[in-house]
Amino acid sequence: MADNYLEAYGKETSQDAGGRTLKYFEDLFSMEMPLSRMMKMMPGMVKFMTSSKDTREDLFKFMPQMTPMIKKAISGK
């Protein structure tokens, strides 16, 4: 077992670790709404919709706003 961090990382340099970290933050703070991300949101929305009557109504009110976003995500523009 490695007893210091240099050994634990082996041949990997800080540039590799830094690159991964930056990639992670880029994804985390991305404001874009690609289809994959939108699909990930779907289960949560369904759960919210089914939880009570008024939540369903509120979510339906949002639908007109939602449709262009879905279109945009699908067309990828």
Added chain:
Amino acid sequence: MPRLDKVAQIPIPKSMFMFKSCVASNKYPGIEACSSDTMRILGIEPVESDEQTCCGGFVTFANVAAPTASMPAVARNLSLAEEKGLDTCVVCNGCWTFLNEFGHFMNHNEEVKSSVNMMLNMMGKEYKGSGSVYHIAEMYYRLKEEIRENVKRPLKGIKVATHYGCHYLGGGKYTAIDDAQMPSYLEEIIEISGGEVVPYTANRECCGTGFTQVINGKDLSLEHTKVKLDSVKEADPDILVVQCPYCHSQLDRIQQQFNFRNDGDYQTPILHIAQLVGMGMGLDVGKLGLAAHVSGRARLENVLDRIGR
């Protein structure tokens, strides 16, 4: 920098949205009861909402949630006050910094705000960024003349020490009403309520909770709390006043743990500033919720005997 004059800019509204704190509600209900009642006596009608949740600060700084997840939660809570057209009043340092800091952040970052609002729109809400967040200690300081008029049960001869906590003064370096290193507004409120202020060395030290450190690194946390409590014990106040329920919980409960381990004998009752002001204003003893306090219960009774129940 002494900048207590900044307090004059705080408006005195007819009513305010009282933001309930998790620790205050579930561990020290006296804080919740006193904050509402004292504000009502001071002429501000407290407005509450069942929809209000935890500020989300704990889960965020415990790294369970990324900032992208906590931002909408903050916006949601703030929008509850905005719907009613009110400013928010909080009793907890953590809530104050978290709501304030992330609120400011969204106000200055349109892109983030719109993406947060998209999520809020789904549930029929919107965050505009129109309301402000004030700590209850700020409001007390703003209303100090009203407090002076309403003192019914002066804390005559009661020695009070203060603990400001970190997240109000430290985190709000430029937004808090007082200097981060040598604050004095709590002292003033105590003197108005008739108490006697005792200084001690470790006043500006952290209570030791360390947000999550009390769970993850309990040794570190306790070691630091011990430093704090030792210094308090030296000054031997009747009451230690805090302005954050989380500090309240740490300082109150850890005393008992030290006593249990025979690691010193600490018997200092901790009171939140809302409870202290409520005590001075002559609120019913039941309202103070002193039964929920763990340490220094005998001493609290003694204090009540001296000032009258």
Added chain:
Amino acid sequence: MLEQVKDWDDDFYERWKPIAMGFVNEAERCLQCGKCTGQCPAAAVTPGYNPRKLIRDLIDGNIKRILSSVELWQCFFCSGCYSTCPMDINFPFFIFMLRLAAMNEGYGWEDVKQLEAYAEKDYLKDGITVSSRERNPFVVDTIGDIGKIREAAGLPTKRIVSKRGVAEINMISDLSGMTSFMKKIGGVDLLDCTTCDDAQAKRCKTKPLPSKVGKIKTKTRFYNYGEPIGGKTNA
């Protein structure tokens, strides 16, 4: 092993700053004056922890050392460093962001695992992070039923967040990826087979972790900034 400067990610901070949503700022101004460490409550009890060194390593780009360190997880989040910093570096935000980065690298999950229950069982279920449950028997004996105290104070017996409120934060959690992140944390296996007792072993066998989540192996962290004084083995 000798540290190789050519391994450092020299412009990590410069590249990180623009994408960090404004959470990491001003670190380039650091004077290395040590005022932060001088007042730090965590440094006072564990001198191995040192905000100044963490900032220095960040600017140098020695990412490996920061992310794999135990010290990164010793911050108290008291903001004292920010309040005294002559250059206005808001260091708690750095810690917060660096911890996220460390988790991405596979470090520190065991710490977060202990906190995850608060989010899952209290925050997302009741809307209140700190519940009224008491673990300490002494406290239970002393104060009795918190509901009665609430009633005496003129409050409802239990503070309840409305169903709607809880549903809303749950949706926020689902939509922003917090729920899936928590599932990932839930997948961390804290049991160590060499020290595991019978009860744990039984639980391990009867309750297998959900296969969908998969296990995350947390990596061992190191005291990268010096052993704490007093020879503690664990902090």
Added chain:
Amino acid sequence: MSKKTLIIGGGIAGITAAQKIAQNGGEVILTEKEGTLGGNFAKLTYTFPVLGDAKALVSQEVQKVQATPSIEILTNTAVAACQGEIGDFTVELSTSNGTRKENVGAIIVATGFHYMEPTAYTEYSYGRNPNVVTSLEFEKMAAENRLPQGDVRVVFVHCVGSRDKAKGYVYCSKICCSYSAKHAIMMKKANAQSKSYVFYIDIRALGKGYEEFIRSAMEEYSVRYIRGRVAKVLESEGKLLVRAEDSLMGNPVEVEADLVVLASAMEAPIGSREMAAILGIATDEYGFFQDVESNVRPCHSSKPGIFLAGSCTQPMEIASAVAMGGLSASEALAVTR
């Protein structure tokens, strides 16, 4: 064209400029807003890096000026207005006997600097505890023989107000390192039992003899130098607890001290912006007077005919102020003759 030169400020830079002009046959009006000449130099006990008797040195120079007939000295005097251009300025001086108008050919601004009052540094308990003093107050204590006696620890804190964006100034005040070393030596000389600790970030001792001077504080007077900016000064049972990090070792340390001396920053003289508006010259972002070119024309202000000398342009040690006084004198002579 007027042959006279007006010198604003009777510190060491102004005195030197007046002497040099008079020596070369010029006429000078030397104004000082306080009652006596000497400026900040006269407030010191010792000079540095060579420990000279500051009071004797400055009074010698002041006497020379007072003895020169072509130098008219106006104490308690301020400049109220200034019109005209190079070679022909009309200035209005408000003296203690009412205002008077003067026609001068050139003006030398030598208003000196001001020691910052570290009231913003509440973490250092300044203004709350009488044992936390600024270096200027320390000089006064030393002059009046009020330095603590017996087995005491004295802590010197560098960079109070300098190199601090949040509460002070971003620039380095240049001389604090040297005068703190001087104070530590003075302390040791006054009280051999005392122990001195200097908390520094970087030691900036540029120039002939400075490095040796600071080394002598460490080597001969056994002053302990600890790298790290002091975080806070707490009061505890009559003592002061100084918390800082020993950043070379990476450990937080605490010093139980009896006296804490804050090396407060040199800031622009009070009212420098108003003065600049009256004269029609530029100041920099900190309020120091701005030169047109800092390398080859350090004493030219943004207006022709008005010259700058001494520490009203930037933090500066005595030798540089004297040199700059001489330079501005020759520039003024070039205009008036």
